[in-house]
Structures are given as C-alpha cells and as structure tokens.
Amino acid sequence: MTTNASTAGSTGAGSGTRTTRAIGFSEYGGAEVLRPIDVELPAPGPGQVRIAVRTAGVNPVDHKLRAGAMTALFPVTFPAVTGYEAAGVVEAVGEGVTAWRVGDEVFGLTWGGAHAEHVLAAADKLARKPAGLGWAEAAAIPLAAETSWRALALLGVESGQTLLVHGAAGGVGTVLLQFARSRGIRVVGTASEANHEHLRALGAVPVAYGEGLAERVRAAAPEGVDRVLDGAGRGDVLPLSIELAGGAENVLTIADFEGAARYGVRFSGGTEPEEYHREALAGALALHEAGELRLPLHRVFPLAETAEAHRVSEHGHLRGKIVLAVG
Numbered sequence: 490m491t492t493n494a495s496t497a498g499s500t501g502a503g504s505g506t507r508t509t510r511a512i513g514f515s516e517y518g519g520a521e522v523l524r525p526i527d528v529e530l531p532a533p534g535p536g537q538v539r540i541a542v543r544t545a546g547v548n549p550v551d552h553k554l555r556a557g558a559m560t561a562l563f564p565v566t567f568p569a570v571t572g573y574e575a576a577g578v579v580e581a582v583g584e585g586v587t588a589w590r591v592g593d594e595v596f597g598l599t600w601g602g603a604h605a606e607h608v609l610a611a612a613d614k615l616a617r618k619p620a621g622l623g624w625a626e627a628a629a630i631p632l633a634a635e636t637s638w639r640a641l642a643l644l645g646v647e648s649g650q651t652l653l654v655h656g657a658a659g660g661v662g663t664v665l666l667q668f669a670r671s672r673g674i675r676v677v678g679t680a681s682e683a684n685h686e687h688l689r690a691l692g693a694v695p696v697a698y699g700e701g702l703a704e705r706v707r708a709a710a711p712e713g714v715d716r717v718l719d720g721a722g723r724g725d726v727l728p729l730s731i732e733l734a735g736g737a738e739n740v741l742t743i744a745d746f747e748g749a750a751r752y753g754v755r756f757s758g759g760t761e762p763e764e765y766h767r768e769a770l771a772g773a774l775a776l777h778e779a780g781e782l783r784l785p786l787h788r789v790f791p792l793a794e795t796a797e798a799h800r801v802s803e804h805g806h807l808r809g810k811i812v813l814a815v816g
C-alpha cells in the first residue's frame with residue numbers, strides 16, 4: 490500500500506481559498522489526538538480525481554499510523570489525515586483523466602486523506618459504484634478486496650485446497666472468505682466464539698483461537714491444511730501455521746511483520762510490484778452482481794466521531810467493517 494496521510498494539505502488556508510473539513514492529527518498518540526481541521530481543498534493532479542466523500546472505510550492501518558506504530562514503513566507529515574478507501578462523487582478531474590466525469594459515483598483506494606469531506610484518488614484505482622451497492626458497503630470493499638485478492642494470489646491457493654485464515658471475522662477476512670468460496674477453496678477460519686456463526690454464513694469452518702488451536706484445526710480439516718494466511722498478527726501463530734501447512738513457504742502474513750522475519754514467513758504489505766486492485770474491485774463487483782457478496786458493517790460512525798471509530802477499531806474484535814458516513 491502506498492500512503493500519503495497528509496494528502497489533505499495544510500491548515501491555515503488564506504482568505505479566499507476554499508477549504509474542506511477533515512479529521513487529522515498533528516502528533517502521534519491515542520485517539521484523542523484526532524481533531525477536526527480545515528484544510529485547503531485539494532486540486533487533482535494529472536491522473537487524479539477529487540472525490541466528494543460520501544463514506545470512507547476505517548482500517549487498523551489508520552490507528553497504527555496515528556499511534557506512530559508504522560513510522561518506519563509509512564512516515565507521515567503533520568497535520569496528517571488517515572483513510573485509505575472512499576466512496577463518493579467525482580467533483581473535479583485532473584489532466585489526462587478520461588475514465589471519469591464530474592458527477593460519477595465511484596469507490597476505490599486513496600493515498601490516505603479519506604477521513605475528510607474531500608479526497609484525491611488516482612483515476613485508475615477507482616471503480617464505478619453500481620446503484621444497487623450501498624454507499625457504506627462500497628467503502629467497505631476496496632482495501633479488503635485488494636488485500637484478499639493479493640493474499641490469495643501470493644499464496645497460490647487453488648480450488649479444492651484448504652486455507653487456514655487467522656483473524657477471519659474482520660474487514661479483510663469477511664471479503665477474503667467470500668472470494669475463497671467463489672473459487673472453490675475450503676476455508677477454516679479463526680475467530681472468537683461470538684463470530685463463529687458469522688464465519689459459517691460466509692462459508693467457512695470456524696475454530697476458536699488460543700490454547701489448543703492446532704488440534705482444533707486438525708479436527709476441522711482432517712485432510713490437512715494447504716496454505717495459511719495470518720490476518721490476526723497475534724498469539725504467535727506462525728510456528729504452528731508452518732507446521733500445519735508443511736513449510737514456511739505455504740504461509741503468508743499481512744499482520745505480523747516481525748514474526749515474518751523471525752520465522753522466515755513471507756510478509757505482504759501491498760508494496761509488491763504486481764497490482765491487484767483492478768482485478769480485486771472487478772472481482773468484488775462480479776460477486777455483488779451475482780448476489781454472492783455480503784458486506785456486514787460492524788458500525789457506521791459520522792465523520793465527527795472518527796476518534797471513537799479508531800477506538801473501536803483498535804479494540805480489534807470486529808465483525809465486518811467500520812465505515813464513516815461523511816456526506
């Protein structure tokens with residue numbers, strides 16, 4: 490993933506400059522560092538569009554960046570505005586953009602800055618929002634779909650194989666399980682007991698995480714596990730994952746950077762040269778059109794309550810996605 494958490498620009502715009510409202514932070518810290526700020530309305534550069542944001546997804550990367558936990562990978566400049574996916578209406582197009590016109594309803598990835606009334610996005614990272622897809626659900630798709638598509642591609646998991654997913658109930662897991670089901674991949678997913686029915690509804694076999702996990706996975710998948718995706722990043726699950734899948738090469742983590750280095754497991758942060766977002770958005774739209782994509786929302790918050798949305802995200806026991814309703 491690329492990031493530019495300071496996309497929304499600087500505060501203190503001069504008189505006559507059009508401004509827009511964002512939720513930003515000027516120091517690393519807890520959710521209380523988030524404040525409403527007025528920033529200069531961003532002008533789209535070549536290949537970009539400006540979106541009037543209707544909804545924006547909230548992801549763990551937002552609170553990790555705000556807390557200063559990702560400075561090595563993604564340094565930010567202050568004031569910073571997080572938010573890496575949005576749905577909204579195209580309000581201005583930059584030079585060379587032919588795919589979109591003012592008034593188009595779109596959704597997709599941004600470079601940060603989506604927790605605001607306006608955000609810039611690369612024209613080629615957007616898809617058209619169908620009328621039958623809700624605004625909140627549209628904002629829940631881009632990051633989860635891109636991550637899921639990428640993870641399945643990097644794992645090389647195929648129809649008929651069994652995939653173990655750690656942390657299957659959240660924003661990413663919810664979409665990943667449905668991509669996997671549509672490809673004929675059998676999924677065993679870990680979640681707390683309260684989320685087991687949610688996993689079953691998405692076609693996965695749920696198992697509880699914690700002590701005794703390996704035995705529970707073996708019971709749920711007596712034929713064995715072919716690949717493992719760690720989307721939890723907790724509980725030191727990589728050693729048992731390597732054992733269950735028969736080697737570190739069959740395991741991928743998107744959530745445990747240090748564990749990956751320690752155990753020789755591949756970490757994917759979205760910085761691979763291959764691009765998956767276009768296929769991922771198309772894949773999600775195809776499933777939605779077929780009536781096979783459920784997008785449960787953990788909670789929807791107004792933009793003014795972004796700090797509370799960060800707190801709930803940080804708590805980390807989500808069923809589906811947190812979304813901000815902006816405009």
Ligand SMILES: NC(=O)c1ccc[n+]([C@@H]2O[C@H](COP(=O)([O-])OP(=O)(O)OC[C@H]3O[C@@H](n4cnc5c(N)ncnc54)[C@H](OP(=O)(O)O)[C@@H]3O)[C@@H](O)[C@H]2O)c1
Pocket residue numbers: 490548549550632636655656657658659660661662679680681682684698720721722723724742743744757758759802805806807808809810
């Ligand atoms: N590298 C990348 O490209 C990339 C992209 C997107 C996300 N991520 C990372 O992937 C992780 C998941 O993202 P997300 O958006 O799905 O997060 P999320 O929506 O916050 O969901 C996290 C899920 O983890 C579960 N969980 C909590 N403790 C667990 C444990 N000990 N074992 C297993 N599951 C546990 C929770 O379910 P229960 O309530 O059932 O515990 C919750 O549903 C985050 O760390 C995020 O930063 C990485």
